[in-house]
Structure formats: structure tokens, C-alpha cells
Amino acid sequence: MELADIINPNNLVYEKPKLLTENTMHYCPGCSHGVIHRLLAEVIEDMGIQDKTIGVSPVGCAVFAYNYLEIDWQEAAHGRAPAVATGISRTNPNKVVFTYQGDGDLASIGTAEIMHACNRGENMVVIFVNNGIYGMTGGQMAPTTLLGQVTATTPNGRDAGRNGYPLRITELIAQLPGTSYVTRQSVHTPATIRKCKKAIAKAFQAAIDKKGTSFVEVVSTCNMNWKMTPVKANEWMVENMFPFYVPGDLKDSSKNDPESYTPLKN
Template sequence: MAAIEIKDIIKKENLVYGKTKILTDNIMHYCPGCSHGVIHKIVAEVIEELGIQEKTIGVSPVGCSVLAYNYLDIDWQQAAHGRAPALATATKRLLPDHYVFTYQGDGDLASIGTAEILHACNRGENITVIFVNNAIYGMTGGQMAPTTLMGMATATSPYGREAALHGYPLKITELIAQLPGVAYVTRQSVQTPAAVRKAKKAIKKGFENQDKKIGTSFIEIVSTCSSGWKLSPVDSNRWMEEHMFKFYPLGDLKDSERNSEEEYKKYIE
């Protein structure tokens, strides 16, 4: 039997998976075990599969994903902290045939940017929001976020989050789901191949909803921050499954094909 040569295996017909061209070759600055890399990849794959690279404008936040524009080969606007939904609002209204999405962390979206996200969703802007919730400020070195769980130790809650001192973790996604302007609100994760597939499906739906002009699509991805949590990547995933999913249960919170006006009729009934 002749030896199998590697060059005989690397053939187009044998290719079962490849890196999407939307993802650049730049080396990511994310820490090992961080969820951003996977989420970037599936957003990029969705853009490629939908064939919308030329029509997509991303809005990156302040936080770890501030440099998202180095990794996805699309046009980007880098927003001030928390203001991505305001940029996306104007961009979508001025370029209504484009696909506009924000990519925001929990500090950006649920703390400093609470007003912008609530009002963009309440106006039913036809944009997609990717909300990466790892319950901590990663970029600035692991401080408490609005979504930090009770008892969770961070750089600014070193003895653990307690209600009297820090207030309660904010379920912003549940708040968003109450608004008539939103079409689709879901909570996903990316710690297993099955979860990644589901999250990708949700993101795809979020982009496709922009064609239907039915309001905002809001996709939360419960994520890990190994550096901030001071756990190994494997332990981070375990900790997320045991603690984060209890407080932030996965699944769809709202999936409506109705447009905002019909939604509002239901809302006032």
C-alpha cells in the first residue's frame, strides 16, 4: 500500500470547513478562552452566507471588542462608550438598504449606554444588536458590571457583589423584550459546538429581520471572561453554565413577525 501524501489530501473536494473571508488574518488581541473570537467568527460567517459584505456597517463599542474593526472585513464605525445604538440609528435611517449592527459588551450596553439601547429598541430601529454579556468589565481590568452576579468578586466588588453596596444585577434583555419596538430578543451562548450553531442561527435571523423591517433584533450571548473571572477557559465555561445560565436563562424571549405598530396594538390591549 502506497503511503498517503499530505498533498493528496489537501484538495478542494476534500475541504469540509474553511475560515470565512470576512474574518481578516489579523491576530486577535482577545485572551485565551474569551468568547469574542467565536462570536466574531459566527457574525462573519453570517455576513458571508447572506452575501451582504458590501451592504453591512458594523458599530463597535468601547470595551474589549473596541477593535472588532480589525477582525471583520466590513466598514466599521467605532462609537463612544455606550453610544453604538445612536450611531446605528442614524446610519440605518440614512442608509435604509444597508445592514447595520452594533456589537456591545455589558458595560457598554447595560450601564453607560442604557438610554441609547432602550430608546433605539423602543423606536424599533431596524438594526441588529449583538450583546456580549460576560458580567464584567474586561478591557479595564475586571471591574463590576451591571450584569455581575450577586456575590461575584470583581476588582471593584472585591468582597463579592452585595445589594446594599452595589445594587442588583440587571436583566437588561428581559427589559428590552417588553418593548413593542423589538421583533426578536434571544439569549444564546457559544461554549459548545451545539451552542455555537444555535447562536449563529439567531444572529442570522437578526440580520434577516432587517429585510422585513419589523423592528430591532437583540441577541444576547452569555459569555466568559477567563481573565476577569480568574478561571481557566474550561473552568470559565463550567462556571458560566452553573451560575450565569441560572440567572440568565438561554432561549428566545420574544420572536415576533409582527411589525412594531401591530405589536403596539397588542401592547396597549
């Protein structure tokens, strides 16, 4: 038996989504952004909405997202993607609008924008990449940094008395009446990648059906700033981040009253 038959017994061939460009990604080895980009490309392609989709990317590691997905993009100032997406969605109601934001951007600099956009129920999808750190600017503490976690600005670990507590912003978002579907996923294994793709597809379908704001958090790694190998970073994420940022659906208006917040189990 050939090695290829052992690794891939069904002889399946993965075809790169047509929406992904040939540009070499600038992300660090082991970064989750490339996987999430691929899932976005697959979902948009599968749903046949390439010509209707507009992405909004602010400052952060994903600032060059427009280099990798062949859809319409709009850049935004740091933290302001929800405000820009609001304008695009309201003036182009037949388009499918999404933001692509990191935790330093969304949960810190853009807290007001994301909270009010979600509370208004703007018809958009939010992809929120949470790696617990400011990745692009040198690994400083972010609102999502865990207690005890070492960063460039917390060399002895985050201390609650000095730095406050980590922010579970997705739990806050789930309580807002304007949100339709709120979930927390990851992309560190084949199984979680498949689950994340389904969640992204569900969020985009909610936008197409004009159900308000859908919010997909993707708990991720930043092995470069965590100073770990990609394998060790994944292990650290599972052991330390998942107990605090628990994966699964938090709100689904197809199962619950959208004006109430009832945490859902996987």
C-alpha cells in the same frame, strides 16, 4: 483507522470565512469574542450582504472589531453605538446596520441609548456580549455582575444592599414594542455555537425585512478577570450565569404580537 478519521469521520474541512481577516486577534485565550466574530462573518457571507452591512463598535474589548471583519465599520463613543447606528440606518435605509457591544457598555454607560433605540424600533441588529464584568478596564463590577460574584470593585462579592441587583436588560428590551426578535444564546459548545449562528442569521433577516430592532445577547466568559482557566470559566458560566440569564428566545414577532411580551421556551 487514522486519528483524523476518528475525530472527523466525515472528513469535513472547515473553511475560514472570507470576511475574516488574517490579523491575529488581540483577545485573551478562551475569550468568546473570536467565536462570535466568526459567526458574524459566516452569517454575513452566507447571506451575501457584505457590501450592505455596516457594523458599529464602541469602547470595550471589541473596540478593534474592525480589524477582523472585512465590512464597513464605524467607531462610537462608549455606550453610544445605538445612537450612531440610528443615524447610519436612517440615512442609509438600504444598509444592514448592527452594533457590537459589551455589558458594561450597553447595560451601564449606554442604557439610555439602547432602551430608546429599541423602543423606537430602529431597524438594526444588536449583538450584546454579556460576561458579567468590565473586561477591558480591569475586571470591575458591571450591571450584569451576579450577586456574590467577586470583581475588582467587589472583592467580597456583589452585595445587593451596597451594589444593587444584577440587571436582566434583555428581559427589559423584550418588553419594548419596537423590538422584533430578542434572544439569549451562548457559544461554549459546538451545539450552542450552531444555535447562536441561527439566532444571528434570524436577527439579520429581520433587519433586511425592516422589522425593527433585533437583539441577540450572548452570555460569555471572561476567564482572565474571573481568574479561571477557560474550561473552569465555561463551567462556572453554566452553573452560575445560566440560572439567572436563562438561554433561549424571549420574543419573536413571527410567533407573538410584537407589541406584547410573552417569554418563549426553547
